[in-house]
Amino acid sequence: MARLLEVKDLKVQFKTREGPVHAVDGVTFHLDAGETLGIVGESGSGKSVTSLSILRLLPMPPAQLVNGTIIYQDKDLADLPESEMRAVRGREIAMIFQDPMTSLNPVLNIESQLIEPLQLHLNMSKNEARQRAIELLEAVGIPDAPRRLRAYPHQFSGGMRQRVMIAIAIAANPKLLIADEPTTALDVTVQAQILELIARLRRDLGTAVILITHDLGVVAGVTDRIIVMYAGKIAEEASTDELFANPRHPYTLGLLASIPHLDEAVTEDLQTIPGSPPDQLHPIAGCPFQPRCPFVLEKCKTYPPYMAVGPNHRAACWVDVTDPAEQERASKRGFIPFRQIRHGFAGESSPAGMSNA
């Protein structure tokens, strides 16, 4: 597959009175055409800042792109003039956000918001654009499209608004769609509808997708590859199947163990990741996960290089977490070996419709 996007050593800081906040701290990844990449992390991990810097949507200042290149096809978006950048946004790379109510303009009807990218990027006439807008609304599953075109955002439900956002995003047929927590504000049944829609667009239009979320369940179903971020850095990267079958970073392990899995037996206690998320204003030397990590070693005070731990699988950790001796050592700090959590507890079987064969 053709390389679509290549981000190298991206560093983004926010200037504050108390000093710089290291929001993204040396992130390198790539994306191929038509691929779906998941970026997983908690609040403050830098996942949203990474995606916003690709489109240069961060307010500068206070944000500052300290280092890095963002090669999209053969342009470096990091130092593209603003005028050229405007031709990339919406036309080449489009974005949808978490809360469709705040990202749609409440005083314009859907029609004007849908027609704008069509006129701007594809030089369509108003009539052509209106026709295309109706097709787009139908494509994202909004019934009665010609009439709904006249409606205002507040007249749509949350799920419908997110469909409108997606229609606007795909209006100019972008090659890359960045979806930042697109379903977090939605109910589960509506979330299922929207994820299905994104998967179908990708099938039908060949759009590459970057899906940013805190929900490991959401990425498990729809992505090809996953990046796990922690404290502005990539902790681990692997193909989706590989990441869930063979997680190698203690943070990924902790995340997987600390959420109740609907497809597994009910356990007595959930394994926890002790402590709190890191303070990016005062980063500690070395691995940012040290204070919470059961595998921590003296040498973690130096940031580990990315270890290739499998095909297309890298993790930033000094420790081989699959080594029984290391697990034994970590269990003294409260670590429960992963396999034991998965299969060790007898109890109720998997819920209906979920066989873990």
Add this chain to the structure above:
Amino acid sequence: MTLPAATTARASATGAHLSIEDLVMHFPITQGIFIQRQIGAVRAVDGVSLSVKHGETLGLVGESGSGKSTIGRCLVRLYKPTSGHMYFGDQDLAEAEGQQLRMVRRRIQMVFQDPYASLNPRFTVGSLISEPMAIQRTASRAEIHTKTEELLERVGLNRRFIDRYPHEFSGGQRQRIAIARAISIEPEFIVADEPVSALDVSIRAQIINLMQRLQEQMGLTYLFISHDLSVVRHVAPRVAVMYLGKIMEIADRGDIYNEPLHPYTAALLSAVPVPNPRVEKQRKRIILKGDLPSPINIPSGCRFHTRCPLAQEICRQVEPPLEDKTGRSHFAACHFSDQVGPLTRTGSVQGLGTI
């Protein structure tokens, strides 16, 4: 109106700690500037009956607008219900007023979703936690300080934090403070309304474990309200599913998750993403059509019929009663509960045009 005593006798005979009967909470919609006329009602809770046993956790799940939080708020009497009863021991919470109400609130406390909004930023942690003790006079002024320190430690915080302010704490720590406040007057019952939904994934497990530990230590009874079916399955041995102001299904955890008997429960379960790509790839999803109807204008018959993959003519006309379908206290309100099993196994993923 009713015979609370008789009901209480029945409630205690079945071991119920709390017994809600036909609870209705309608919020009036009015029109007019000088003369306000009622032109309709938001039927947030529309006839709900359920009971929670002593020391048990009942999970209450549903999507936004289902009325699950309204039930919680009625229980602590942030709202006065339109009708119905909420028997708690020998007391009907729906009728309690004044001094009686204050007495009841000593026994029922609430933990809210957003610890950024539920803690007054101008209060120190110490005054936040000790306020209920001061109001309820459960401890003398001299005792309050030591008790507050003990409570901090009990929820896993340092006793030195007593003079700090909420903004100095992370979301997880704030929720610990909110929990310490709720347990400060040693209540019997806690209404937890989405207590972990606003927290980071890595923090949720800490709070869930804390709540379970406190339940064991203090013999607490929980009503655990959440939209997250995975979390509810973990914490609650008995689960109720709400849709548009009514309970669609209520059963023991194993029954409701393994063999749902209501198509809405089946659809909800099939929509929850599971963090396992192998399972995800072969799952059959039941994708529901459309959106939640408005609680102002609830569909006739079964209120789920507009989105139900099993709906027939009878569903449009006759509201199915919530009845025990298996003899194992597995209640479902569906005319076709025998067809839910096949639906779950085959799924019915429809073309996207219909979504």
